[in-house]
Amino acid sequence: KNQVEQSPQSLIILEGKNCTLQCNYTVSPFSNLRWYKQDTGRGPVSLTIMTFSENTKSNGRYTATLDADTKQSSLHITASQLSDSASYICVVSTRMTTDSWGKLQFGAGTQVVVTP
């Protein structure tokens, strides 16, 4: 079972509207949570990175929230643009311990399509 679950799998929104993507995780020990945007055929680009103590972080029209108690995160896109059409991937990093280095756990992504 994937330790990082994203929903919805895909969504279609009208240009100018807002949307919210969800990410639930069971990864432990938690270090940080990242949201990436990936355009088709290209490498992912980082949007935000949040540590345990951060509840919200913004990057332009993208706002990510983190509830470390419930192990949930969301990515809110405000006033969507056609260029927002992409896959949005939630990535959770585990904390380094005496037994292992930290590693990244990837969600399957949410495919967002913005239509005119």
Place this chain on the structure above:
Amino acid sequence: KAGVTQTPRYLIKTRGQQVTLSCSPISGHRSVSWYQQTPGQGLQFLFEYFSETQRNKGNFPGRFSGRQFSNSRSEMNVSTLELGDSALYLCASSLGGRQTNTEAFFGQGTRLTVV
């Protein structure tokens, strides 16, 4: 500052052949990770190298191997290619070390097609 460079961008190979992909990280980054991305599976972690040592490995068969050189450049090799190896192979570089909060920067990927 130059980004992460992956070569080649596109590759077509036949079943049974082997292939080597290259990744040059951002200058100063010592960690390089490799990922396989297919439409049905999303991003799957292959392995991570730091200072020429493999320190994390995903669940891939031994046909997939890698290495890192003293200048942090990394190569990934896939032997005895199978049709199912067709995918976008991405590498990501980061500062690495004890800082697990450092950002990972991805290259544009190598699109491998096995026929």
